[in-house]
Amino acid sequence: MAWSVSVPGIEVSVAAQPERTIVHVAGRLDQDAVVALRQQLSDHDRCLVLDFSKVSFVGFAGVALVEAVAEQVRAAGGELEVWGVDDPWLRHLHDSGRLRALCRSAGSGVETTDPAQSRNRLVMREALAAALRVTGAPMGNAQLLDSASRSLRITTQRGFHQPFLDFFRRVETTAHGSACGAAAERRDAVYVEDVRVCELFVGTPAAEVLEEAGVRAVASLPVLSAAGDLAGMFSTHFARPTVWTPEVRRELAYVAEAAGRLIR
Structure with missing residues (x-):
């Protein structure tokens, strides 16, 4: 039937x-x-x-x-x-x-198993893509936690040039002066509506880098593993002050939760 x-x-x-x-x-x-x-x-x-x-x-x-x-x-x-x-x-x-x-689709030629690191990179790449679709942001990056140095390292990005990437190449998980560092330390999302007046950035070297990159607003969300450990981070950036609405925050939280279920 x-x-x-x-x-x-x-x-x-x-x-x-x-x-x-x-x-x-x-x-x-x-x-x-x-x-x-x-x-x-x-x-x-x-x-x-x-x-x-x-x-x-x-x-x-x-x-x-x-x-x-x-x-x-x-x-x-x-x-x-x-x-x-x-x-x-x-x-x-x-x-x-x-x-x-x-x-699977015929002729895919894809192996059924992938190294954990490659899989995690793909998880974060897809998480960033989803976050950019949700927010409509033109810029963003995703980071994975380097367990040896306990720092976040950028694995994929969109819309940034080398000075920004060089400055944020490695972010300590207890670092201040960055939204992703604060989000890592708190194990919670950080939403900045205007970088120029946010106390997190005022007077910091990061503020100058963000100004040069044309960033005025940022949202950083930690990706936690099933065990509750920090595994990565994705951030979206706007070139104008932005109010992160409850709807957008819920959507981004869903992306972070979904990525956490898939990451190893």
């Missing part, structure tokens, strides 16, 4: 078979679509297949959906399969045993 369900932003059809239920999804699995789809999947506690062969974008929200559904189905004694997608985070779920099967 097959039927369709109404989910804003995506197309969903369901085929119920005696031994399993197949959910065919087409479109972009952004956060709004995921919330709606999650409601439709809440009653499925048997063997379930998610067919993502026509999904054009997965993202953090889509990965979180798969993880939650996998937990739900497994708790009921069922199994979850994901079809037709080649996503590194879904591969990680499969490799860790949380998905029974993951069928």
